[in-house]
Amino acid sequence: MQLPLSFQVRMQTQLEEDYPAFKQALASPSPISIRVNANKTSLPTSLTPVPWTETGFYLSERPSFTLDPMFHGGAYYVQEASSMFLEQALKQSVDLEESLAVLDLCGAPGGKSTHIASLLSEGSLLVANEVIKPRANILAENIQKWGSGNVVVTNNDPSHIGALTGFFDVMVVDAPCSGEGMFRKDPDAIQEWSEANVKLCSERQRRILMDVWDALKPGGVLIYSTCTYNSEENEENLVWLSTQQDVETVPLTLQPEWNVTETQEQGMRGYRFYPHKTQGEGFFLAVVRKTEGDEAGTYRKSKRPYLVSASKQEKALVQDWLSEPGDWEIVKHKETLRALPKAWMLELEQLYENLRVVYGGIELAEVMKNNAKPLPALALSQHLSAGAFPRAEVDLATALKFLHREDVVLEDSATGWVLVQFNGVPLGWGKKLQNRVNNHYPKEWRIRMSLDEVLKPENLEKQFVLSNQ
Numbered sequence: 001m002q003l004p005l006s007f008q009v010r011m012q013t014q015l016e017e018d019y020p021a022f023k024q025a026l027a028s029p030s031p032i033s034i035r036v037n038a039n040k041t042s043l044p045t046s047l048t049p050v051p052w053t054e055t056g057f058y059l060s061e062r063p064s065f066t067l068d069p070m071f072h073g074g075a076y077y078v079q080e081a082s083s084m085f086l087e088q089a090l091k092q093s094v095d096l097e098e099s100l101a102v103l104d105l106c107g108a109p110g111g112k113s114t115h116i117a118s119l120l121s122e123g124s125l126l127v128a129n130e131v132i133k134p135r136a137n138i139l140a141e142n143i144q145k146w147g148s149g150n151v152v153v154t155n156n157d158p159s160h161i162g163a164l165t166g167f168f169d170v171m172v173v174d175a176p177c178s179g180e181g182m183f184r185k186d187p188d189a190i191q192e193w194s195e196a197n198v199k200l201c202s203e204r205q206r207r208i209l210m211d212v213w214d215a216l217k218p219g220g221v222l223i224y225s226t227c228t229y230n231s232e233e234n235e236e237n238l239v240w241l242s243t244q245q246d247v248e249t250v251p252l253t254l255q256p257e258w259n260v261t262e263t264q265e266q267g268m269r270g271y272r273f274y275p276h277k278t279q280g281e282g283f284f285l286a287v288v289r290k291t292e293g294d295e296a297g298t299y300r301k302s303k304r305p306y307l308v309s310a311s312k313q314e315k316a317l318v319q320d321w322l323s324e325p326g327d328w329e330i331v332k333h334k335e336t337l338r339a340l341p342k343a344w345m346l347e348l349e350q351l352y353e354n355l356r357v358v359y360g361g362i363e364l365a366e367v368m369k370n371n372a373k374p375l376p377a378l379a380l381s382q383h384l385s386a387g388a389f390p391r392a393e394v395d396l397a398t399a400l401k402f403l404h405r406e407d408v409v410l411e412d413s414a415t416g417w418v419l420v421q422f423n424g425v426p427l428g429w430g431k432k433l434q435n436r437v438n439n440h441y442p443k444e445w446r447i448r449m450s451l452d453e454v455l456k457p458e459n460l461e462k463q464f465v466l467s468n469q
């Protein structure tokens with residue numbers, strides 16, 4: 001790995017006698033880690049935990065996640081271990097039992113958004129935003145697979161969100177950065193690195209923070225993170241923020257065995273992850289509290305609301321499908337019925353009116369002539385009522401064929417909509433007819449690689465499946 005010379009000089013100055021160990025760590029393989037969705041499957045007992053989170057685990061080697069149906073069912077997310085430290089930031093700076101409005105501003109592909117969704121109380125609302133449209137679609141896909149219902153995915157520039165004065169209790173800004181911490185995982189990041197890019201990133205990060213700042217409530221918490229080591233994109237940005245806005249630093253308690261490095265610059269604290277000290281990539285995180293600012297204005301529902309309630313008959317079609325139907329408002333847009341958290345309808349109205357919402361709540365069904373066709377997100381939702389549909393538990397080969405959108409055989413199930421599941425984790429819908437099964441797995445989510453070799457019994461045995469670990 002040929003590191004840029006001026007990056008090497010920077011790191012030597014920063015790490016001094018630790019530099020050789022750092023350089024050696026960059027030459028060793030990246031650790032592989034996953035975060036398990038405890039709402040969908042039990043936590044593995046045979047894997048080594050990531051110490052700063054309750055649901056993160058290291059794997060000893062990188063398997064083909066594409067060939068594990070549990071991955072497609074949202075039973076876990078493949079995520080770099082250091083960035084799971086977000087859990088400590090949230091647990092130590094806010095009361096997660098409360099109903100919170102939380103923004104994940106730079107959300108795609110969804111590592112932190114799915115993590116936040118798992119940590120929030122049922123009564124909370126997460127807005128997962130991503131400014132780049134195709135990436136916002138990937139974020140929406142990952143959110144649907146994770147199965148949380150109280151999430152809205154938006155595709156907006158930070159300045160649009162900043163216009164929602166005092167809306168959020170918590171904002172997470174996992175800022176676009178020069179990517180130094182990803183050098184060993186993504187060698188392309190080395191080619192893109194330059195002194196000029198560090199400066200450009202730092203300026204952009206400041207702009208992002210300013211653009212979104214007004215959307216944080218006074219007393220609210222901002223969690224700022226990057227995957228870089230340089231101080232321009234990290235501590236210096238926080239010191240700069242403290243000269244522009246009323247903020248106080250929020251210290252975090254660290255366990256010594258985590259080997260996280262605490263920094264302090266002009267009273268602003270930050271937490272650094274170095275690959276020679278922790279099993280993970282380079283990462284920086286800091287928490288600040290907004291001490292003063294404008295409260296949210298009062299918001300009244302407009303005469304022509306954006307979110308239109310479904311009719312009584314339409315609601316009746318889907319009323320038994322959710323485990324807690326009373327928690328949800330069923331709205332209709334074109335042919336689609338969607339469940340949105342009832343407690344947040346005024347705020348959601350505001351979001352739908354002002355932002356570009358890519359996905360929200362739980363997409364339940366498409367209705368046509370008093371007939372409801374269940375949609376993929378419902379199959380993957382944590383809020384699907386256990387008894388609403390018959391289920392067909394399938395083996396690994398059938399699950400992979402189903403995810404490949406091939407024809408499958410579902411023995412023993414009656415005709416009609418069937419939830420296809422693997423190891424108890426739902427994957428999607430099949431519609432059983434008299435003599436065949438229609439595969440309703442979404443085209444855009446299907447496994448694209450050929451399965452010819454994989455499906456040979458001797459190869460199937462070798463596949464990684466989370467629950468076998």
Ligand SMILES: C[S@@+](CC[C@H](N)C(=O)[O-])C[C@H]1O[C@@H](n2cnc3c(N)ncnc32)[C@H](O)[C@@H]1O
Pocket residue numbers: 105106107108109110111112113130131132135157158174175176177204208
């Ligand atoms: C570090 S990545 C986010 C990773 C994500 N939080 C996760 O955990 O999966 C930064 C994100 O910021 C987005 N981004 C790029 N320019 C931006 C801008 N000017 N404002 C806001 N977000 C931006 C990128 O598209 C990228 O998805």
